[in-house]
Amino acid sequence: MIYFIVFICGAVVMSFEILGSRILAPNFGNSVFVWGSLISIFLTGLSAGYYLGGRIADIRPSSRKLGLIIIAPGVLLLTFPLYSGPVSDWIFMKDIGVRSSPLLASAILFLVPSVFLGIVSPYTAKLMICSLHTSGKTIGTLYALSTFGSIIGTLVTSFYLITVAGVSFLIMGQGILLIVLAMPLLFMNLRCNINNTE
């Protein structure tokens, strides 16, 4: 279950990033500055998320909390079309420069969801580690699944999804996917008890 969630979260991050370029293009073009902004903001979000996630995971971790962590970006993505247009139009009107405009737009639109998705990795690691003897294996598997999800998310989105459905629809769909996936976590107790015997 958790493995699957990690995979999906990895996929959603990259899929959202690819779709993000489509969101920005009407106002900021398709230039290298747009891509640079997008990628750097997503990585900023992820690294902040990893750090925060590690800290949060040490405070009484539970699958219920994990559920909430995943539902948060789910809601943001589900409501994304409501605010993405106004935000990019507003920055377009401000016109703060060819580099700053897409960077600011990316920060407002994509930073918070990617922080939450970043939290998922260390948090699930904490939940999944049942013994310190196999912790390396557990963490390695989670990393691999998350990145593999990202690969699939990138390919499926850019090769296929973008050619069959609208960008808003896809982003909302991902929001729903995250929420649906996280719902059962709210009622589960998936935590492994090491209980610090060592």
Next chain:
Amino acid sequence: MLQKIYLIIFCFILFPFEGFALEPAEKLLMERNSLYQYIAVTEDTSKHKRYLRNNKKGLIQGVISLDAPGKLLFEYTQTSFVSLAFLQMNPTDVLFAGLGIGAMPGYMNRYYPEANIDVVEIDTDIIQVAKEYFYFKENKNLMVHPGDARQFIKRSKKKYDIIFLDAYQSDYIPFHLTTVEFLREVKNILEDNGVVVSNILSPNRNKFFDSMIMTYKKVFPYLYIFKGKTAGNFVFVVTKSSDLKDKDGIETIAKKIQSLKKFDFDLPETVSRFEHSMAYEWSGADILTDDFAPVNLYKYQDSEAK
């Protein structure tokens, strides 16, 4: 195993990546990677022609004859000037989205020196190359504005009589310059009697072509199509006004302009390829929007209209 690897490396040293399959008489004058694309200028010493390329092979973006640098060599560049015959008077404000080698803006400027011509080009390296290798010059009535065409059009306070859309990334139009939303923005800065001309490259009629037709039709009342003699070159002309033009009327005006301006190509002959879009319209084609515009894929899919 190791030997095999050495052998492969050795082969690469012997045969370095072939940059070009150039004709023997063609030599490379410059090549560069700009922020947006690969740019190469080559020259055919026997034909006395100079080319701009964005791609290691095939597709040529622009060409001039060194003996007559002002001439329009590409068919679509000549055809684009049929737009003049759709106007009530001489153009006073003209916009080009995409500079390329600057052939069309330069030509316009030479024959209509009093017209104000704005060119928007995203790639400053292209601007430099056009000036350095293709005899393009700016003057007070011909100005190049570096930037994204869509942003320029959205911000423009000025209205134009003719808007030429010819912004290509290698062999495709960036998706944000193909959508209904974009065309509405274009329409906003078009004079009431104005005309938009667009170069649509569609080797074998493909889905992109079908979608472009329906997208233009969604925004503008009438679409006229000029099919190139060479395969896959289409020039789209749309007007903002809702009176339908007919071939005879346009031809008459074209003849008048030709006798006045004495273009070095046959404008009335180009006009004779006038077609209404009806024959090409296919309601099954997707209208391209900011939300949904798979331009890269549609270029490779054959039209489903039969």
